[in-house]
Each structure stands twice: as C-alpha cells, then as structure tokens.
Amino acid sequence: MELRGLSLGAPPWAPASPVIRAVERADALEGDLAVVLRVECPGTWLEPGGTFRAERLFAVQVEVWGGTLLVATLETYSDAWLTMDTRGREQPEVYAMNAPRLAAALDGISALLGVPPEPGEENRYAAPSTSGFRDLRSEGPAYEDAWGTFETLDRTRLLDSRLPESDDDYEQITDGPVRYLTVRRDGRTLGFVWAAADDSAAGYVPRTAAGAEAFDAGTVWLTVLREARRSGLTPLAALHGPVRRPARPEAGVIAQQTPEEAPSLDALEELSGRY
Incomplete structure (x- = not known):
C-alpha cells in the first residue's frame, strides 16, 4: 500500500x-x-x-x-x-x-x-x-547556477508532459525583456503568463512555492496560449486579449490590468522559483 x-x-x-x-x-x-x-x-x-x-x-x-x-x-x-x-x-x-x-x-x-x-x-x-x-562556501556547490542549468528545463518538461503534443505553441525562449501578468487564486500567486517584449515568444512560469497547484493551473494557461496562436494572434496580442478572459476557476485569475516587465525571462523564472 x-x-x-x-x-x-x-x-x-x-x-x-x-x-x-x-x-x-x-x-x-x-x-x-x-x-x-x-x-x-x-x-x-x-x-x-x-x-x-x-x-x-x-x-x-x-x-x-x-x-x-x-x-x-x-x-x-x-x-x-x-x-x-x-x-x-x-x-x-x-x-x-x-x-x-x-x-x-x-x-x-x-x-x-x-x-x-x-x-x-x-x-x-x-x-x-x-x-x-554543510557550508559549501569554501568549495562551492556541484554546479554553478544549478537552477538555471537544471530546474528551468525540469519545470518546462513537467508542464509539457501534462499537455498533448501540438504544433501551436509559441516559442518559449527569449533573450530580451518580457511582459507578464500574475495569476492568483484565493489570495496566493500561482504563476505568471508572459510574452516577449519583441513579440517573439510567450509562455507560463509556475511559482514553485505554490506547489502542484501552480503546475495544474499552468496547463490551462498554456492551453489558452495555444488557442490564441491557433487563431493567428501574436504573443503580445494574446497577453492583452484571450489571456485576460476568465479561465476555469482552478486556474486562478489575472491579478492586474497592466502587464509588468522583467528584464529577461531568466529574471522572471528566478522570481517564480524563489518567492
């Protein structure tokens, strides 16, 4: 058992x-x-x-x-x-x-x-x-930036594993600034829906501290983004349009009217991973 x-x-x-x-x-x-x-x-x-x-x-x-x-x-x-x-x-x-x-x-x-x-x-x-x-300050951890090396990929794989395969996903990697909207439910932040400032990519970043609920919600928001791309919208248009419509209750709701901006996707992922 x-x-x-x-x-x-x-x-x-x-x-x-x-x-x-x-x-x-x-x-x-x-x-x-x-x-x-x-x-x-x-x-x-x-x-x-x-x-x-x-x-x-x-x-x-x-x-x-x-x-x-x-x-x-x-x-x-x-x-x-x-x-x-x-x-x-x-x-x-x-x-x-x-x-x-x-x-x-x-x-x-x-x-x-x-x-x-x-x-x-x-x-x-x-x-x-x-x-x-143990205190590793003298010898250093096994990997420099283990979060950036492993966890981002692990979280992406976990999210992708919950969705059927599709050719309708936006590109999910960008090197430039990103604009994002915070997803909340019952007063807690579950994650962030984002789009590249240059309109080249979009995705969802789960907030690690929210646990499995953040990943459950992510399947809904990634599905919304897929539908937006399928309908011909650019990433920024999706962020200002379909993403703002109410999703299923378990997915939470968008918490603000105006997107915030992070200097990079890496910075947003670090925010979601720590807090």
Missing part, C-alpha cells in the same frame, strides 16, 4: 484529516505488507525582507513493514537552509535565520524516533549533514 501527496489538513491531526484516515486504512490491512505514507507539508522561510510561505516546503515519508518503522525521510524543497542559493550566490543572512530552525526540527525528530538522522546523498545543490546542510 502506498499513499502519496497527503495533506496534513487543518488542524493537522484531527480525526478526519487525510493523514489519520490513511493511517486507519493502513491499520485495517492484513498480511505481510509494506505501508508508505508521504505527506507534503507547507511552511514558511525567513528573509530580511519578511516571511514567505511555500505550499510544499517539506515532504515527510514514513515506511512501515509489519507494524515496525523502517525509514522516516525528511525532504526539503527550499534553499533557505543553505549558505549558497541554487544559483551559487552566498546568502549568509538567510542561512542564519533559517538553518537553526531546520537543526531544531531534526533534533526533535531524532528525539521522537530515538535515533540520530542519517544524511542523504550530496546533490547538485547541497551536501546534507546531521544538522541540516
């Missing part, structure tokens, strides 16, 4: 919460079975400019076999605990504000389970340790 993508609910451990229902289902099973529970946890990280929320800050996975806990895994989707961000830039203030919080959480988990944490494998961004992550 494997249950993934569970939400903690509100309050987290109320009897009717998804996690408790999953545990009850697991307890009802008979036989020699492995049970894997995976819970995606929202949370906040701190910066000198304020407090920011991510809908998927951590994921907790618990594996049980025959009623015995085998493995409890904690994953994080934020670089707030690192001395260098995913573009290889030092961030001592962000690290100082957040790393002790992660260390305290690991201490609490260790006390609860009665064993110290075992660090995971090093990756392109960081080197895990028993208290969080």
Whole structure:
C-alpha cells in the first residue's frame, strides 16, 4: 500500500484529516505488507525582507513493514537552509535565520524516533549533514547556477508532459525583456503568463512555492496560449486579449490590468522559483 501527496489538513491531526484516515486504512490491512505514507507539508522561510510561505516546503515519508518503522525521510524543497542559493550566490543572512530552525526540527525528530538522522546523498545543490546542510562556501556547490542549468528545463518538461503534443505553441525562449501578468487564486500567486517584449515568444512560469497547484493551473494557461496562436494572434496580442478572459476557476485569475516587465525571462523564472 502506498499513499502519496497527503495533506496534513487543518488542524493537522484531527480525526478526519487525510493523514489519520490513511493511517486507519493502513491499520485495517492484513498480511505481510509494506505501508508508505508521504505527506507534503507547507511552511514558511525567513528573509530580511519578511516571511514567505511555500505550499510544499517539506515532504515527510514514513515506511512501515509489519507494524515496525523502517525509514522516516525528511525532504526539503527550499534553499533557505543553505549558505549558497541554487544559483551559487552566498546568502549568509538567510542561512542564519533559517538553518537553526531546520537543526531544531531534526533534533526533535531524532528525539521522537530515538535515533540520530542519517544524511542523504550530496546533490547538485547541497551536501546534507546531521544538522541540516554543510557550508559549501569554501568549495562551492556541484554546479554553478544549478537552477538555471537544471530546474528551468525540469519545470518546462513537467508542464509539457501534462499537455498533448501540438504544433501551436509559441516559442518559449527569449533573450530580451518580457511582459507578464500574475495569476492568483484565493489570495496566493500561482504563476505568471508572459510574452516577449519583441513579440517573439510567450509562455507560463509556475511559482514553485505554490506547489502542484501552480503546475495544474499552468496547463490551462498554456492551453489558452495555444488557442490564441491557433487563431493567428501574436504573443503580445494574446497577453492583452484571450489571456485576460476568465479561465476555469482552478486556474486562478489575472491579478492586474497592466502587464509588468522583467528584464529577461531568466529574471522572471528566478522570481517564480524563489518567492
């Protein structure tokens, strides 16, 4: 039995919460079975400019076999605990504000389970340790600008995988400035619909901190852009026309009347990836 993508609910451990229902289902099973529970946890990280929320800050996975806990895994989707961000830039203030919080959480988990944490494998961004992550400022991360090298492509592939193949997409790469509109739902930013200032490209950038909802919404907005191109509109015309019409409720709505401008698509992707 494997249950993934569970939400903690509100309050987290109320009897009717998804996690408790999953545990009850697991307890009802008979036989020699492995049970894997995976819970995606929202949370906040701190910066000198304020407090920011991510809908998927951590994921907790618990594996049980025959009623015995085998493995409890904690994953994080934020670089707030690192001395260098995913573009290889030092961030001592962000690290100082957040790393002790992660260390305290690991201490609490260790006390609860009665064993110290075992660090995971090093990756392109960081080197895990028993208290969080090692300071890589002297040796540098595995890749310079790992975000620009890997994450942009990964996010594009994930979005494209949710749509049928089509020859009606605008070009999705541009080197110049872009104009963009913010997509919001229930007071939260899901992503940005953009068009190149020179009218050569258009697309959608999901806001990483919004989690899976940002990618779900993206399929709708990319479909709107496809339909605009199919009808003969240029990227900027699509941004000022079809994109402003109400989409399905789950896709959110355009939050402003006038597009904002970013100096490049890279700058917009960095904005969406961090905040």
